[in-house]
Amino acid sequence: MEYSTGRARLIIVCGLPCAGKTTHAKALESRLPAFRMCPDEWMDALGINLWEEAARAKIEALQWSMAQQLLQRGVNVIIEWGTWGRSERDVLREGARKLGAAVELHFLDALVEELFRRAEQRVMEDPPMTREDLQRWSDGFERPTPEEMALFDEPLALLS
Numbered sequence: 001m002e003y004s005t006g007r008a009r010l011i012i013v014c015g016l017p018c019a020g021k022t023t024h025a026k027a028l029e030s031r032l033p034a035f036r037m038c039p040d041e042w043m044d045a046l047g048i049n050l051w052e053e054a055a056r057a058k059i060e061a062l063q064w065s066m067a068q069q070l071l072q073r074g075v076n077v078i079i080e081w082g083t084w085g086r087s088e089r090d091v092l093r094e095g096a097r098k099l100g101a102a103v104e105l106h107f108l109d110a111l112v113e114e115l116f117r118r119a120e121q122r123v124m125e126d127p128p129m130t131r132e133d134l135q136r137w138s139d140g141f142e143r144p145t146p147e148e149m150a151l152f153d154e155p156l157a158l159l160s
Contacts, residue, residue: 008071009034009156010096012089013080014144015108016137017129018118024108025080034076037063051127064092071101086142093151105152107144 011028013021022038029036039059040050048055060081067077083089093103110118112134119129 008074008099008101009076009104009153010067010071010092010101011076011078011104011106011155012083012092012152013078013106013108014083014089016082016084016110016115016134016141018115018122018134019108019110020118021080021082021108024106025078028078028106032076032078034078035067035070036078036080037067038080039063064095068095068099071096071099084137084141086144086148089144089148102153104155105144105149106155107149109143112138 011025011034013025013028015021022040025036025038028034039056042059042063043050043052043055050056063079063081067079070077079092081088083092089105093105096103112131115134115138116129116131119134
């Protein structure tokens, strides 16, 4: 599949832990000319516990700074931070648009029981995620509405 739109594109992969963001983003990355930003991978590579929110915030800020530079240079970027709140997605969408980039939102959702099953299999967090953690996060997650989805560009990179 050829993927050329003449301008850079930011692809935001949105969802809770274990919703499949990294799997989806890697599949996109393998089919597109794009640079993928995953804070979990950076934290793991640096030996930082995935629960360290202050470190995660710094890494995401660094990744956003790099993403903006890449978009300015015409490079497509995939961000897989979760972006649980609409305000986070708005900042990314508006920031990328100011740079002339198109912006896609890929929303991945799953039932809490499925998220917990996947969390048990991946064993990345220490301490591990609990069903209660996932339920609490799901309850607080601002799922994109159809009205919000309409603010984004149509995805050009479809997975088959």
